[in-house]
Amino acid sequence: MFETIEKLPDDPILGLLAAYRSDNNPNKIDLSVGVYKDETGNTPIFDAVKKAETQKLENEITKTYTGIEGDPVFCDAIQRLVLGDDHNVILEKRSAAISAPGGSGALRVAGEVINSVNPDACLWVSIPSWPNHTPLLGTAGLTVKDYSYYDGENHVIKTDEMLSQISKLGKDDILLLHGCCHNPSGADLEMDHWKEITRLAQQNGFTPFVDCAYQGLGKGLDEDAEGLRYMASQLPEMIIAYSCSKNFGLYRDRVGSTIIITENASAAEAAQTHMKSVARRLYSVPPAHGAIIVGIILGDEELKTSWKNELNEMQHRINDLRTLFTGSVKNKVSSHDFSFIKSQYGMFSIMGLSLEQVSRLRDEFSIYMVNNSRVNIAGISPTNVEYLTDSIATVL
Numbered sequence: 220m221f222e223t224i225e226k227l228p229d230d231p232i233l234g235l236l237a238a239y240r241s242d243n244n245p246n247k248i249d250l251s252v253g254v255y256k257d258e259t260g261n262t263p264i265f266d267a268v269k270k271a272e273t274q275k276l277e278n279e280i281t282k283t284y285t286g287i288e289g290d291p292v293f294c295d296a297i298q299r300l301v302l303g304d305d306h307n308v309i310l311e312k313r314s315a316a317i318s319a320p321g322g323s324g325a326l327r328v329a330g331e332v333i334n335s336v337n338p339d340a341c342l343w344v345s346i347p348s349w350p351n352h353t354p355l356l357g358t359a360g361l362t363v364k365d366y367s368y369y370d371g372e373n374h375v376i377k378t379d380e381m382l383s384q385i386s387k388l389g390k391d392d393i394l395l396l397h398g399c400c401h402n403p404s405g406a407d408l409e410m411d412h413w414k415e416i417t418r419l420a421q422q423n424g425f426t427p428f429v430d431c432a433y434q435g436l437g438k439g440l441d442e443d444a445e446g447l448r449y450m451a452s453q454l455p456e457m458i459i460a461y462s463c464s465k466n467f468g469l470y471r472d473r474v475g476s477t478i479i480i481t482e483n484a485s486a487a488e489a490a491q492t493h494m495k496s497v498a499r500r501l502y503s504v505p506p507a508h509g510a511i512i513v514g515i516i517l518g519d520e521e522l523k524t525s526w527k528n529e530l531n532e533m534q535h536r537i538n539d540l541r542t543l544f545t546g547s548v549k550n551k552v553s554s555h556d557f558s559f560i561k562s563q564y565g566m567f568s569i570m571g572l573s574l575e576q577v578s579r580l581r582d583e584f585s586i587y588m589v590n591n592s593r594v595n596i597a598g599i600s601p602t603n604v605e606y607l608t609d610s611i612a613t614v615l
């Protein structure tokens with residue numbers, strides 16, 4: 220069966236990590252995968268996570284299966300984190316959640332539920348988007364189509380084109396939005412966009428599906444959820460795929476959640492049975508360790524404050540790195556204006572380099588970024604910024 224099997228190309232994002240790790244250049248810079256890094260290039264474990272892990276280790280008495288929905292404390296806490304304790308959806312119990320294996324698992328469960336409830340559903344994905352959105356959700360059986368989002372020449376959202384396309388969506392359409400820190404562009408929807416898209420959803424009946432993978436790393440925990448909270452307060456139905464990889468630093472522990480918001484509490488209960496049925500046939504039960512850690516942190520005032528403070532520091536550091544980079548590159552490159560990077564949010568921005576320039580940076584300077592010149596801003600540091608901007612100046 221496998222005699223003639225051929226190798227597939229590496230993953231366009233995760234494949235770069237392996238290439239970076241095997242590069243011996245002492246000046247190498249990793250701006251590829253979206254993981255937070257500190258000054259030394261390390262991806263730290265949150266203090267609150269370490270403490271919660273100690274608590275868990277001391278108190279844990281079994282490793283028997285959780286329910287298919289995962290840890291119930293986590294499921295409750297994550298809905299409150301994303302929507303806010305006093306959101307009408309929470310008060311009216313109009314949402315249901317399951318714990319899923321990371322943001323990817325959460326997306327996939329949502330995709331499968333959508334497909335089983337409405338086989339005619341069509342998913343609309345922004346151009347550009349996280350490159351795994353289409354394969355991950357397309358193979359869940361959904362028809363996937365694109366809508367215009369980011370103008371890479373002018374570094375702004377294509378508001379008119381985007382809204383005009385969205386205004387044509389109807390009841391079988393699912394609109395995939397990035398809750399904050401748009402991946403790959405860093406260009407986030409503004410409140411006016413959220414309001415207009417909400418109005419169009421009310422008018423035409425399409426369902427928003429919000430991928431929320433970076434809450435707290437853009438403008439702040441509440442600020443980053445403002446748009447989706449508004450939308451959830453106005454619409455009868457909405458879907459959220461949540462990831463705790465970045466904002467809890469739990470990447471390899473695979474912590475995510477699918478949240479479905481419905482018109483009433485009994486529909487929410489029913490939606491949870493569908494999520495569980497999908498989970499059972501995909502992976503049975505989710506990993507529990509990281510979800511329990513998140514549940515412990517969010518249920519303990521001291522740990523929660525410590526986690527929030529650390530997240531806040533990360534968010535500020537990323538914003539400072541944006542300023543550091545633009546300041547440094549400005550002195551070296553006159554042909555390109557990189558100042559837009561300062562006005563974007565989260566880990567990513569698209570530099571606007573050609574594939575040839577990206578390849579030269581990789582091959583000649585050991586600087587790794589995704590082929591569309593998406594960079595992980597957190598990979599920049601005061602010690603590597605001059606080498607980075609000198610190298611960019613050379614390839615430009």
Ligand code: LMR
Pocket residue numbers: 232233251252253254349351402
């Ligand atoms: C990224 O976009 O770099 C992250 O979301 C990691 C991944 O899985 O691609």
